[in-house]
Amino acid sequence: MLLPPLLFGVLFVALWxxxxxxxxxxxxxxxxxxxIWSSLLATFGLVVTAALTSGTNALVGLVVGGVLGxxxxxxxxxxxxxxxxxxxxVAALAAMPIVxxxxxxxTMFSPLSPIPRREVVAISAFVPVFVxxxxxLSRLSPVHRELMRSxxxxxxxxxxxxxxxxxxxxxxxxxxxxxxxxxxxAVVSEYFGGLKDGLGSRITSSVGATDYPAAxxxxxxxxxxxxxxxxxxxxLERLVLGRLTAPVS
Amino acid sequence: MTEVRSRTTTTPAAVLVRGVxxxxxxxxxxxxxxxxxxxxxxxxxxxxxxxxxxxxxSTLLRIVADLLQPTSGTVEVGGKSARQARLDQDYGIAxxxxxxxxxxxxxxxxxxxxxLHGVDRARRRARAGELLELVGLADFAGHRPxxxxxxxxxxxxxxxxxxxxPGLLLMDEPFGALDEMTREHMQTELVxxxxxxxxxxxxxxxxxxxxxxxxxxxxxxxxxxxRIAEVVPVSLxxxxxxxxxxxxxxxxxxxxREALRGRPVPAVEGLVADLEGGQGGQGGQGGQGGQGAxxxxxxx
Numbered sequence: 304m305l306l307p308p309l310l311f312g313v314l315f316v317a318l319w320x321x322x323x324x325x326x327x328x329x330x331x332x333x334x335x336x337x338x339i340w341s342s343l344l345a346t347f348g349l350v351v352t353a354a355l356t357s358g359t360n361a362l363v364g365l366v367v368g369g370v371l372g373x374x375x376x377x378x379x380x381x382x383x384x385x386x387x388x389x390x391x392x393v394a395a396l397a398a399m400p401i402v403x404x405x406x407x408x409x410t411m412f413s414p415l416s417p418i419p420r421r422e423v424v425a426i427s428a429f430v431p432v433f434v435x436x437x438x439x440l441s442r443l444s445p446v447h448r449e450l451m452r453s454x455x456x457x458x459x460x461x462x463x464x465x466x467x468x469x470x471x472x473x474x475x476x477x478x479x480x481x482x483x484x485x486x487x488x489a490v491v492s493e494y495f496g497g498l499k500d501g502l503g504s505r506i507t508s509s510v511g512a513t514d515y516p517a518a519x520x521x522x523x524x525x526x527x528x529x530x531x532x533x534x535x536x537x538x539l540e541r542l543v544l545g546r547l548t549a550p551v552s
Numbered sequence: 553m554t555e556v557r558s559r560t561t562t563t564p565a566a567v568l569v570r571g572v573x574x575x576x577x578x579x580x581x582x583x584x585x586x587x588x589x590x591x592x593x594x595x596x597x598x599x600x601x602x603x604x605x606x607x608x609x610s611t612l613l614r615i616v617a618d619l620l621q622p623t624s625g626t627v628e629v630g631g632k633s634a635r636q637a638r639l640d641q642d643y644g645i646a647x648x649x650x651x652x653x654x655x656x657x658x659x660x661x662x663x664x665x666x667x668l669h670g671v672d673r674a675r676r677r678a679r680a681g682e683l684l685e686l687v688g689l690a691d692f693a694g695h696r697p698x699x700x701x702x703x704x705x706x707x708x709x710x711x712x713x714x715x716x717x718p719g720l721l722l723m724d725e726p727f728g729a730l731d732e733m734t735r736e737h738m739q740t741e742l743v744x745x746x747x748x749x750x751x752x753x754x755x756x757x758x759x760x761x762x763x764x765x766x767x768x769x770x771x772x773x774x775x776x777x778x779r780i781a782e783v784v785p786v787s788l789x790x791x792x793x794x795x796x797x798x799x800x801x802x803x804x805x806x807x808x809r810e811a812l813r814g815r816p817v818p819a820v821e822g823l824v825a826d827l828e829g830g831q832g833g834q835g836g837q838g839g840q841g842g843q844g845a846x847x848x849x850x851x852x
Contacts, residue, residue, distance in 0.1 A: 452638075469655075
């Protein structure tokens with residue numbers, strides 16, 4: 304099952320290498336995979352440290368944004384009037400380019416702390432989690448609605464017993480999207496000044512020093528980081544939903 | 553089937569509907585789903601509501617369940633208002649879709665109403681165990697709904713409806729989505745269960761044989777406006793495998809069919825006598841003695 308993608312990957316890299324060597328294209332257009340690899344090996348420790356820093360920012364922002372998304376979605380479901388009021392605001396937030404927020408936050412808060420970046424990540428993560436959880440919580444089939452009314456169940460009981468468990472698949476969809484967005488937001492928010500301790504900063508400073516293989520090496524680091532976050536989200540989903548659908552002896 | 557307990561002055565009717573009218577107003581005008589409906593269901597009695605689409609049978613059931621408020625008229629369940637009966641959880645309800653929660657085990661699904669009403673874990677578990685035995689699903693306690701067939705899911709829904717030992721069961725075409733063989737099996741099970749628990753049942757169905765097999769009385773309804781056209785008493789005695797072959801069964805089905813078509817019908821015994829000709833009485837005909845005990849209830 305893993306073989307076709309692996310083969311494709313190897314073929315892709317080989318073609319890339321061949322293309323660069325054959326056409327003799329300059330490094331600032333497209334470096335060869337072999338050059339990127341040697342740069343990565345040479346600075347491996349630094350790339351990993353930068354990845355850990357960006358990763359930490361992404362994780363903190365993901366958790367904060369995710370929790371806010373869940374809470375606000377729950378409120379919007381319980382108080383529909385409030386929910387209707389919030390939706391246009393969330394839509395505006397979703398449309399906003401986060402890159403515009405990063406330099407603003409750097410100026411608003413201290414540029415010497417990771418807080419502005421974590422805020423940008425939190426906003427990026429909040430939107431998909433809120434939208435998906437709100438959708439999941441608002442679903443209540445007519446059968447369940449009538450059943451719960453026949454039980455004279457309170458709104459809170461309905462939320463607890465039906466809406467929340469039913470919204471879990473929706474939450475995980477939102478989480479999968481949010482986890483990738485969190486890494487992107489963490490890395491990109493480092494492009495606009497502030498601390499120079501993450502992958503984004505490494506990319507911009509490598510480009511500034513015309514060391515393109517080093518820039519690409521950090522890009523690869525960012526890709527690996529994003530994949531790790533995504534895989535963690537998928538694994539959590541399998542763990543939780545698997546437990547909820549497996550038979551109990 | 554168990555004898556219907558004769559009505560005493562101290563036991564209120566399971567369901568008492570008086571002059572219930574239900575009008576729905578839409579943009580195009582109003583629809584009279586029910587008009588001046590009167591119905592009485594005795595404790596332990598099994599009553600079916602049958603009729604074509606739009607006759608108001610599901611609407612009537614929901615009014616009894618206090619899921620709908622009638623435009624006018626009164627409803628009493630076990631001597632209380634429908635609303636109070638709902639708040640006091642005096643009835644259990646089952647719909648055409650089982651409405652089970654996929655993330656809960658079969659046992660946890662049955663425990664749902666008990667959980668909502670604060671019954672402690674040990675008693676919930678014990679009660680769920682009893683109900684699983686009652687509906688024959690003890691081996692599937694730990695399964696999840698997607699792993700069960702339609703018939704099994706409906707059995708879980710029925711077990712859930714019985715969780716709090718209600719005196720009244722309300723059922724809206726619960727076997728409608730099942731195939732014929734499963735349906736007949738479920739009918740036999742339901743007769744047994746309602747007999748064992750002594751609950752009154754109001755059962756909405758589209759199927760004439762189903763209504764006749766299950767009920768003490770079949771309430772035939774007609775649409776536009778929704779109303780009760782006729783009530784057909786059923787005297788088939790104990791329901792078992794042979795009931796579906798008995799001449800009285802077919803005779804009663806014919807009676808219900810004629811009532812649905814709006815034609816007047818002769819008494820059941822007369823019809824059966826005609827069909828049997830010179831043959832001796834058959835096992836399926838005796839039992840409750842024709843219209844006797846049930847006829848004493850009056851027209852409705």
